[in-house]
């Protein structure tokens with residue numbers, strides 16, 4: 001076997017680099033999670049927080065993520081925000097491969113590509129800065145000139161309906177106002193993706209509505225794709241798409257028409273052809289253990305074992 005020529009080595013290295021480089025325009029969506037796994041290991045226990053999660057979010061969407069406590073929602077958001085690393089699988093946001101990013105790229109990613117709003121109002125803002133200074137701060141890290149920072153910060157506060165708060169410190173703002181300022185901070189560097197973990201969780205209904213309105217403006221007017229983890233039906237019922245996470249996997253999706261009407265249920269079909277039926281369907285139709293499938297011209301029927309698919313059961317059919 002002959003040694004590869006130097007120029008061949010270069011070609012091989014380039015090919016390897018290209019293979020690692022994210023493919024920006026593979027038409028998959030702005031956020032793509034493919035078989036994402038996150039295992040937390042402590043000395044005694046191993047927790048599988050994400051167990052092969054698949055999710056595609058298209059540019060411009062506003063998506064609610066719902067699910068029981070401990071189902072993996074916050075884990076997913078930590079990974080997408082670049083604060084945590086998955087154990088396995090693929091996660092790509094706006095062309096960044098989240099598993100392959102080096103330190104520099106990760107820092108740039110967190111400053112430019114994603115914005116984050118936490119549930120705890122106190123975690124989003126610095127207490128000794130005014131609202132305007134809080135919003136201007138992330139732009140300092142991305143080297144936006146001082147004058148531009150102040151102008152953009154004021155514009156953002158205006159767009160999000162909190163211009164009156166600009167010279168107040170967080171302690172002088174209500175919880176809802178603080179969260180709206182937090183949305184302004186998170187959108188300061190015009191991120192492609194805005195992530196929010198229970199942003200209305202600590203608020204009363206009216207303030208929650210104002211914060212959700214700010215998120216929607218960030219989506220519709222500032223062009224950020226929004227993923228919001230929520231237990232709040234007010235939020236999940238107002239977005240077009242709600243994704244349910246169960247046991248570390250995406251299970252079902254609800255899509256609504258304009259104005260929040262006519263919800264339709266969807267479920268995720270994984271690569272192996274597995275799908276998870278919503279719990280209430282399982283209960284309502286008495287689906288247990290083995291189910292019968294029928295191939296219809298335009299759909300697949302799922303029947304309780306023992307039914308014939310024409311309203312009778314096996315015993316009726318055999319007796320006929």
Ligand SMILES: Nc1ncnc2c1ncn2[C@@H]1O[C@H](COP(=O)(O)OP(=O)(O)OP(=O)(O)O)[C@@H](O)[C@H]1O
Pocket residue numbers: 040041042047048049067068069070071072073074075076
């Ligand atoms: N740092 C950690 N170390 C060990 N286990 C963790 C860690 N973080 C989360 N977990 C576990 O991972 C699982 C998923 O947690 P996660 O916080 O993502 O759920 P969640 O759906 O956001 O829950 P909640 O709605 O209560 O915030 C849980 O079983 C949790 O106990």
